[in-house]
Amino acid sequence: MNKNKIYWFLQITGWSLYNCNEIFAYSLQYGYDNTMIFNALANIVLAILLTHIFRIVVKKLNWIKLSLAQLAFRVCFGVAIMTVIVVGVNLPLDAKYVGELLNQKPILVIEYFINLAKPLLVWVLIYIFYNYSEEKRQREIEELKLKSSIKESEAKVLRAQMNPHFMFNALNSIRALVLEDPSRAQQGITQLSNILRSSLLADRRKTVSLKEELRTIEDYLALEKVRYEERLQMKWDIAPETLNIEVPPMMLQTLVENAIKHGVQKALNWGFVEINTSTAKNKLYIKIRNTGQLQGTESKSESGGFGLKNTAQRLDLLYGNEASFRIYQEDNLTVCAEIMIPLSNTDNRSTSSEVKSVASAVVTS
Structure with a gap:
């Protein structure tokens, strides 16, 4: 299985398992409802879409090669934008279950925001860490190839430098024999x-x-x-x-x-x-x-x-x-x-x- 297939398998499996866990948690608290399946499917599609767009942006703009501070800022900004979109979609979907509670205590919106941000942040950190490790490994491989190429060139130069010096002495030895x-x-x-x-x-x-x-x-x-x-x-x-x-x-x-x-x-x-x-x-x-x-x-x-x-x-x-x-x-x-x-x-x-x-x-x- 190539990397692209593994990526999509993990995307679909990971977000599906996460949302199945959410259905289980909501069922225990509010009782099972068929609309939970629809909400879960909507969240699976949304999460895959947003994280995939994030992946495209990271690759296209080559964020992995940025400094740690620059990368951290972009990661936080990206997670914040994705969370806002997910919150905006889930607020009407979850109104049946948490709408009244949020109306009574608007401060809980922050907790709601944080809870939805957690899985996105975990996904982003895993993705960034993996790609950073891959980038580092590729750099090391390229450096080894470059060093090997340089050493081979140096070795050839050293061998080439010996030949004229050696030839000079050998020809002198033969010259003494030509007449004698x-x-x-x-x-x-x-x-x-x-x-x-x-x-x-x-x-x-x-x-x-x-x-x-x-x-x-x-x-x-x-x-x-x-x-x-x-x-x-x-x-x-x-x-x-x-x-x-x-x-x-x-x-x-x-x-x-x-x-x-x-x-x-x-x-x-x-x-x-x-x-x-x-x-x-x-x-x-x-x-x-x-x-x-x-x-x-x-x-x-x-x-x-x-x-x-x-x-x-x-x-x-x-x-x-x-x-x-x-x-x-x-x-x-x-x-x-x-x-x-x-x-x-x-x-x-x-x-x-x-x-x-x-x-x-x-x-x-």
Whole structure:
């Protein structure tokens, strides 16, 4: 049953029951009379007509969006007008029963007016409360939709901002190979192509599997190995059950890039980057450890640097307070970035062979 049918059912049923109660009360006091049925039918039709007109006015003039004071004034005014009309109709209809009493004590007209106003006021308050609740619920839904749309737009902007910065570093790595080792340069172009494909998918998807993200990191590290050679060492500690878990695309790659730029690049002899993944208490934990110290663009805060701010923002947009990110100085020579992501119902099972396929391309000195 739709809302319109429910409305008319409640209108007819409610006013019919109310007037049946009035017939019963009048019968006990004055004795039953067939004219009471006619009076009741007249009041049912009148009450439905007046309250329906009131409903039309409320909707057309959009009273629900008014302030409480403005709404209260209009409600009182509307109830007063409807009551005057109902009193004007009922005075001649009830003259047979209460006419003599009202003539003897005209002050009782006020009580008569109040008694007829009560059901109208109750109807109006119920109707206003229901519509106010519906309006509030609709506003909340619209706000949620708007916030969701804004967050999605912000997430796309953040992903788009990463791509030029990443491309610049990747192309620099390939450029070093063009004259020295053309065959490796071709391989580097293939690796860059893989990275670009992942980057394009990142603009279309909110999340990718951790396995896909690690493959992108493999290609990136292979290109960086050209620049740093023996200075770059890579360590992997990937839990098998984490490979199919969904993560924000290009997020880990950004942190690895940050680790190399602010850690390995500044190391005197050699540096390392280590990726560790595990699950506990229905959460995914990712650690990226690297040689270095928190300073310069990274600062000593947990949100310094573009890549770090980007990571924190994207996690907040996707998971809210359920996810967390921090970066800290683990010891004098090691920086650690930690990410915690809540697990969904996505199947995160994997086989040991998948871990081997990811770890087979580990870049070590």
